[in-house]
Amino acid sequence: xxxxxxxxxxxxxxxxLLLVAFNAIVPLMTVVNYSxxxxxxxxxxxxxxxxxxxxxxxxxxxxxxxxxxxxxxxTILAIEIPLGVIIxxxxxxxxxxxxxxxVLMALPLLIPWNVVGAMWNIFALPExxxxxxxxxxxxxxxxxxRQTGAAWFTLITMDVWHWTSLxxxxxxxxxxxxxxxxYQAARxxxxxxxxxxxxxxxxxxxxxxxIAILLRFMDSFNIYTEPLVLTGGGPGNSTTLLSIDLAKKAxxxxxxxxxxxxxxxxFLVILLTSWIFYTLMMRNEEQ
Amino acid sequence: xxxxxxxxxxxxxxxxxxxxxxxxxxxxxxIAAAITTMGLVERAYPGGSPRRGIFAIDTTRGDRLFITLLxxxxxxxxxxxxxxxxxxxxxxxxxxxxxxxxxFV
Numbered sequence: 001x002x003x004x005x006x007x008x009x010x011x012x013x014x015x016x017l018l019l020v021a022f023n024a025i026v027p028l029m030t031v032v033n034y035s036x037x038x039x040x041x042x043x044x045x046x047x048x049x050x051x052x053x054x055x056x057x058x059x060x061x062x063x064x065x066x067x068x069x070x071x072x073x074x075t076i077l078a079i080e081i082p083l084g085v086i087i088x089x090x091x092x093x094x095x096x097x098x099x100x101x102x103v104l105m106a107l108p109l110l111i112p113w114n115v116v117g118a119m120w121n122i123f124a125l126p127e128x129x130x131x132x133x134x135x136x137x138x139x140x141x142x143x144x145x146r147q148t149g150a151a152w153f154t155l156i157t158m159d160v161w162h163w164t165s166l167x168x169x170x171x172x173x174x175x176x177x178x179x180x181x182x183y184q185a186a187r188x189x190x191x192x193x194x195x196x197x198x199x200x201x202x203x204x205x206x207x208x209x210x211i212a213i214l215l216r217f218m219d220s221f222n223i224y225t226e227p228l229v230l231t232g233g234g235p236g237n238s239t240t241l242l243s244i245d246l247a248k249k250a251x252x253x254x255x256x257x258x259x260x261x262x263x264x265x266x267f268l269v270i271l272l273t274s275w276i277f278y279t280l281m282m283r284n285e286e287q
Numbered sequence: 288x289x290x291x292x293x294x295x296x297x298x299x300x301x302x303x304x305x306x307x308x309x310x311x312x313x314x315x316x317x318i319a320a321a322i323t324t325m326g327l328v329e330r331a332y333p334g335g336s337p338r339r340g341i342f343a344i345d346t347t348r349g350d351r352l353f354i355t356l357l358x359x360x361x362x363x364x365x366x367x368x369x370x371x372x373x374x375x376x377x378x379x380x381x382x383x384x385x386x387x388x389x390x391f392v
Contacts (some may be wrong), residue, residue, distance in 0.1 A: 029311075030306065032314070033307055035307055037300075037306060039306075043303045044300075045300045046300075054366065054367045054371050054372060057364055091392070180344070272361065279344050281342070
């Protein structure tokens with residue numbers, strides 16, 4: 001059968017293409033152009049070659065913030081993904097409590113990022129905050145404005161509080177889509193709860209979990225607002241994640257060249273990690 | 288054609304918007320040309336020639352271009368980290384890497 005070919009539909013894509021060009025492609029190309037030049041303001045540029053890349057690749061400050069970024073991202077993934085799956089498994093599948101649970105779960109996701117940062121900032125203050133004061137009263141020496149460990153603890157707890165819900169909602173969506181027949185078959189076979197989880201629920205949740213991990217990876221790798229409001233990157237530089245370091249360079253020190261080079265390396269790291277992860281997950285999918 | 292070997296010609300600013308230089312423009316023209324070539328090859332031989340290469344991942348022609356470019360970026364960065372400039376050797380490595388990816392991955 002000959003299908004009619006109508007290429008006019010492409011014209012409907014043009015507005016989106018234009019929009020994407022101006023909010024993504026043009027800025028990205030500009031960043032590439034900045035990354036090989038030096039500017040002293042006044043929109044004047046001088047060629048500097050790959051010197052910013054060379055400097056960054058050997059810069060301990062960059063290594064440190066990249067290391068902190070990976071530590072942060074891997075830690076929150078290691079907590080949020082299992083925790084999200086456990087909560088999703090514990091949530092009811094039928095009845096009035098379903099809506100209640102879903103709304104409660106969605107609440108943290110609705111709060112703007114800077115508000116989350118501000119909330120936790122006050123919540124964790126050692127003298128007046130509920131969390132900080134309680135911990136200190138219980139005898140823990142806790143002050144996130146002075147102690148690196150406490151700052152990290154607060155930062156990770158805040159992210160877990162804010163984003164585990166996303167994993168829960170996605171996993172829950174995966175769970176409720178499993179037909180009852182699977183569970184019936186498992187009951188007939190006398191499968192243990194662990195076997196049901198391992199051989200029915202987990203494989204069926206795989207696609208949504210892939211999305212969840214990818215989203216959480218990229219979001220946490222780009223995280224800026226919350227740690228900035230909570231700790232401002234301190235004490236010292238101990239919670240200065242990559243994006244905070246980048247903003248300091250680009251906006252604070254106005255080093256557009258090095259900042260552009262840093263953005264590109266940042267972009268490449270995210271691209272590589274996401275690609276590897278996606279490829280691995282999809283390869284197992286087909287086996 | 289002497290200007291092609293003139294570093295000044297390649298690197299001087301071309302106006303202020305987006306801070307273009309001929310060198311960076313050439314970089315983007317190269318990327319655009321690579322993608323266009325993929326389109327033309329796809330038109331001549333549709334289907335993307337999918338296969339499972341030596342890394343045991345399924346790739347099409349476009350995937351192989353992506354892997355080549357992304358890998359090349361990291362080869363250059365790695366070279367800068369270990370040896371610094373100039374970048375002629377990593378360029379050679381990237382060409383070998385590209386050939387390897389298109390033949391075996």
